[in-house]
Amino acid sequence: MKTLxxxxxxxxxxxxxxxxxxxxxxxxxxxTGTKYGCGVSQCGACSVLLDGQVIRSCSIPVTYAEGxxxxxxxxxxxxxxxxxxxxxxxxxxxxxxxxSGQLIAATALLDSNANPTEEDINNAMSGNICRCGxxxxxxxxxxxxxxxxxx
Amino acid sequence: MGAIQNMSRRxxxxxxxxxxxxxxxxxxxxxxxxxxxxxxxxxxxxxNLFVQLKKDGTLILLASRSEMGQGVRTSLTSVIADEMxxxxxxxxxAQATGDSxxxxxxxxxxxxxxxxFEPMRKMGATARAILISAAAxxxxxxxxxxxxxxxxxxxxxxxxxxxxxDLVTDAMKIEVPTEVSLKEKKDFNYIGKQLKxxxxxxxxxxxxxxGIDARLPNMKFAAIARCPSTFxxxxxxxxxxxxxxxxxxxxxELERVKRPFGMMGGVAVIASNTWAAFQGKNNLEIVxxxxxxxxxxxxxxxxxxxxxxxxxxxxxxxTKGNITTAFKEASSVIEATYQxxxxxxxxxxxxxxxxxxYDGKCEIWAPVQAPQATKTEVASYLxxxxxxxxxxxxxxxxxFGRKSKPDFxxxxxxxxxxxxxxxxxxxxxxxxxxxxxYHTTSAQYLKGALDKNGTVTGWLHRTAxxxxxxxxxxxxxxxxxxxxxxxxNNNQFDIEHMRxxxxxxxxxxxxxxxxxxxxxxxxxGINSFVDELAAKAGKDPLQFNLDLIGKDKIRKEKSPFPLNxxxxxxxxxxxxxxxxxxxxxxxxxxxxxxxHYSFYTYVASIVEVSVKNNxxxxxxxxxxxxxxxxxxxxxxxxxxxxxxxxxxxxALHGKITxxxxxxxxxxxxxxxxxxxxxxxxxxxxxxxxxxxPTGIGEPGVPPIAPAIANAIFNATGKxxxxxxxxxxxxx
Ligand code: FES
Ligand code: FES
Numbered sequence: 038m039k040t041l042x043x044x045x046x047x048x049x050x051x052x053x054x055x056x057x058x059x060x061x062x063x064x065x066x067x068x069t070g071t072k073y074g075c076g077v078s079q080c081g082a083c084s085v086l087l088d089g090q091v092i093r094s095c096s097i098p099v100t101y102a103e104g105x106x107x108x109x110x111x112x113x114x115x116x117x118x119x120x121x122x123x124x125x126x127x128x129x130x131x132x133x134x135x136x137s138g139q140l141i142a143a144t145a146l147l148d149s150n151a152n153p154t155e156e157d158i159n160n161a162m163s164g165n166i167c168r169c170g171x172x173x174x175x176x177x178x179x180x181x182x183x184x185x186x187x188x
Numbered sequence: 189m190g191a192i193q194n195m196s197r198r199x200x201x202x203x204x205x206x207x208x209x210x211x212x213x214x215x216x217x218x219x220x221x222x223x224x225x226x227x228x229x230x231x232x233x234x235x236n237l238f239v240q241l242k243k244d245g246t247l248i249l250l251a252s253r254s255e256m257g258q259g260v261r262t263s264l265t266s267v268i269a270d271e272m273x274x275x276x277x278x279x280x281x282a283q284a285t286g287d288s289x290x291x292x293x294x295x296x297x298x299x300x301x302x303x304x305f306e307p308m309r310k311m312g313a314t315a316r317a318i319l320i321s322a323a324a325x326x327x328x329x330x331x332x333x334x335x336x337x338x339x340x341x342x343x344x345x346x347x348x349x350x351x352x353x354d355l356v357t358d359a360m361k362i363e364v365p366t367e368v369s370l371k372e373k374k375d376f377n378y379i380g381k382q383l384k385x386x387x388x389x390x391x392x393x394x395x396x397x398x399g400i401d402a403r404l405p406n407m408k409f410a411a412i413a414r415c416p417s418t419f420x421x422x423x424x425x426x427x428x429x430x431x432x433x434x435x436x437x438x439x440x441e442l443e444r445v446k447r448p449f450g451m452m453g454g455v456a457v458i459a460s461n462t463w464a465a466f467q468g469k470n471n472l473e474i475v476x477x478x479x480x481x482x483x484x485x486x487x488x489x490x491x492x493x494x495x496x497x498x499x500x501x502x503x504x505x506x507t508k509g510n511i512t513t514a515f516k517e518a519s520s521v522i523e524a525t526y527q528x529x530x531x532x533x534x535x536x537x538x539x540x541x542x543x544x545x546y547d548g549k550c551e552i553w554a555p556v557q558a559p560q561a562t563k564t565e566v567a568s569y570l571x572x573x574x575x576x577x578x579x580x581x582x583x584x585x586x587x588f589g590r591k592s593k594p595d596f597x598x599x600x601x602x603x604x605x606x607x608x609x610x611x612x613x614x615x616x617x618x619x620x621x622x623x624x625x626y627h628t629t630s631a632q633y634l635k636g637a638l639d640k641n642g643t644v645t646g647w648l649h650r651t652a653x654x655x656x657x658x659x660x661x662x663x664x665x666x667x668x669x670x671x672x673x674x675x676x677n678n679n680q681f682d683i684e685h686m687r688x689x690x691x692x693x694x695x696x697x698x699x700x701x702x703x704x705x706x707x708x709x710x711x712x713g714i715n716s717f718v719d720e721l722a723a724k725a726g727k728d729p730l731q732f733n734l735d736l737i738g739k740d741k742i743r744k745e746k747s748p749f750p751l752n753x754x755x756x757x758x759x760x761x762x763x764x765x766x767x768x769x770x771x772x773x774x775x776x777x778x779x780x781x782x783x784h785y786s787f788y789t790y791v792a793s794i795v796e797v798s799v800k801n802n803x804x805x806x807x808x809x810x811x812x813x814x815x816x817x818x819x820x821x822x823x824x825x826x827x828x829x830x831x832x833x834x835x836x837x838x839a840l841h842g843k844i845t846x847x848x849x850x851x852x853x854x855x856x857x858x859x860x861x862x863x864x865x866x867x868x869x870x871x872x873x874x875x876x877x878x879x880x881p882t883g884i885g886e887p888g889v890p891p892i893a894p895a896i897a898n899a900i901f902n903a904t905g906k907x908x909x910x911x912x913x914x915x916x917x918x919x
Binding site for chain 1: 205380382384385387388389391392393394395397398400401409434435461462463464466514534535536537538583584586587588614616617723731756822826827830831832833834855861862863864867868869870909
């Protein structure tokens with residue numbers, strides 16, 4: 038039995054020790070907002086926050102997340118909500134599939150760096166692939182969220 | 189109000205009745221031919237688009253096409269809402285299941301808007317007319333004394349207002365009008381405006397359900413090992429290590445289904461979760477019979493087709509003048525060869541499907557672009573009638589053509605049938621890259637003649653590429669007419685002597701269509717070569733292109749939207765103006781252009797790059813598009829921005845290679861995508877137009893790669909004729 042705290046709620050689950058956190062969240066707990074894209078830390082679709090740090094849940098064993106606070110796209114935080122508002126304002130998503138990961142990565146960025154430069158944004162976001170190519174909008178929306186947050 | 193539309197085919201639109209407390213209106217059309225067809229006896233009615241108005245005002249519009257990022261759920265329904273004068277805040281969109289009653293739902297060829305724009309307008313206008321009649325009756329006035337505004341009917345004499353929701357019951361009793369008026373362009377509220385996606389809340393909260401998110405009680409998860417070389421078979425399998433994995437329940441062999449979209453076959457691992465299935469698959473020890481494609485070597489193959497285009501090949505009409513004379517009389521002649529590798533679609537959501545076969549029925553939840561083709565495939569596999577098959581079309585995490593080929597659905601169906609439980613098949617990213625339907629690989633040879641004034645007098649274009657037809661009919665070793673028609677033998681130029689040839693190219697992998705299809709390589713060859721001709725002639729590429737396109741004219745061709753050279757030149761001029769063509773560029777920078785007509789849409793892109801220490805940076809892309817009347821401006825902009833990034837992935841990184849029959853790339857580390865750090869500024873200009881709306885999902889892609897290559901030439905004097913540019917150390 039393992040206990041995971043996701044979005045403030047605790048879940049007791051049966052899972053092998055080496056099962057990546059991604060699959061525990063998706064297939065065992067049943068929160069499907071966190072996505073599979075590559076399984077090898079290349080695309081960022083599976084990003085979640087672990088004690089406030091962005092991690093690739095496809096490449097972290099579930100045991101590593103025990104006792105830590107996990108935030109997924111289904112969760113809430115002030116920063117995440119500002120980003121959501123900016124995402125809606127900029128009509129960012131196309132297919133939407135990568136956007137959970139994009140929003141989580143952007144949340145971690147703004148939580149650690151209130152006024153990132155363009156280079157900071159590029160560095161923080163370049164681990165997240167968007168095959169639909171919404172990067173220009175994501176970048177604009179991040180600036181917009183900063184504006185909303187600072188207001 | 190605009191022109192009166194005759195609705196004499198009376199059953200086109202019909203009130204169906206009260207269903208779940210609302211007024212339901214349906215309409216019927218045949219979507220592919222751009223015409224509204226009503227040929228029934230008046231007793232049966234099978235509408236393919238629905239509007240449902242509830243008493244609380246909620247307006248449910250049924251989207252019949254798949255959403256894969258192209259905004260179709262929003263744009264299609266906004267057309268109905270506009271003609272209805274509905275308040276967008278009351279609109280929700282429901283997704284139609286895959287069913288022939290919804291007309292052709294296959295979402296490809298950039299045709300959704302093109303084919304059902306008019307029917308949807310009439311649908312909305314009819315609903316509006318019915319609501320007006322209902323209100324007029326209530327007030328006991330003529331319909332002409334009423335107008336509509338934002339979900340209300342207004343009595344123009346008394347200024348009384350009636351809410352659409354409150355008219356539901358009365359509207360039920362109204363006969364469908366025989367004619368309705370469509371709005372004039374100036375009166376549109378949503379069409380042609382910026383309208384946000386109807387799905388933004390779900391997209392930003394992780395609640396949009398994609399195929400991979402579909403869940404059923406007692407379902408199993410499956411991963412499948414398929415032969416690395418196309419159509420190879422299993423010789424032997426050792427499953428010991430697989431069965432040791434916790435969560436793995438069974439290992440099942442699957443036979444290939446020899447149909448274009450049939451499954452490849454292989455060894456399936458059934459497990460209680462996706463991870464166990466993936467692990468189990470990795471632990472299988474399989475010896476394969478590699479089959480006839482087991483020696484495919486894409487590098488050697490490229491040499492082979494390149495040699496072929498360097499020699500005379502099969503002539504493809506139309507031939508104009510005499511190319512031999514042209515070269516003989518030319519004051520200069522140049523030639524060039526362009527090569528492009530295979531590509532894989534790599535949508536962010538891998539192919540997957542959940543199927544449940546029970547009691548002679550089958551239910552499917554899957555991200556499919558072509559629900560009807562899927563149904564046909566499944567019916568054929570199970571040997572049951574299509575009416576026993578239900579397809580729930582989920583959101584698609586990208587498609588780009590991959591998800592119109594439902595082999596992955598057949599796999600899930602086969603496994604569910606064998607296991608007697610719902611089974612979800614999920615491809616790993618490695619499967620997706622290594623067992624795809626590949627965008628073809630191509631070699632093109634171009635030879636051009638210039639006279640002493642630098643005018644092009646002769647054009648010889650030879651192309652060789654394994655054909656998509658080979659997927660449908662093995663041994664189809666030459667290109668097909670529809671492939672030539674994608675920018676090859678119908679290029680935009682009117683040159684005195686022209687000749688087109690196609691060389692043989694056998695397929696060794698499954699070939700399939702990928703976003704903008706043959707336009708990708710034909711546009712690369714043509715736009716690069718024109719740039720080379722301009723350089724040879726010592727002329728400015730912009731003027732050279734405009735001159736080559738020539739006079740304003742509408743091309744004589746069998747097409748609902750024949751090429752209009754004026755519109756083509758206009759997009760080029762517009763992009764050039766936005767890019768400030770001719771401006772002085774910083775040291776190490778260069779600018780290049782490309783213009784291409786595809787899916788009846790005109791697109792020009794102008795790209796500025798910098799090359800420093802042999803490292804390329806794409807700085808700015810200006811794209812101008814003329815896609816006729818625009819339904820949703822923001823969708824068009826978003827698609828064109830996305831196409832620019834997609835085109836950059838093709839130009840900078842896209843390369844799938846095969847050795848000993850097996851694909852050498854496996855995941856995003858060696859099959860790279862454009863990332864945010866590489867993303868330039870992208871500026872999109874949409875030409876205002878009253879012409880019929882045409883495609884937007886694909887036409888933005890073809891100009892990008894050649895425009896980048898031309899810009900690099902402008903910056904460095906070096907010409908790159910083989911893609912991707914990463915192979916040349918530029919990225
Ligand atoms: S799925 Fe984890 S980084 Fe791609
Ligand atoms: S929106 Fe489709 S992958 Fe990003």
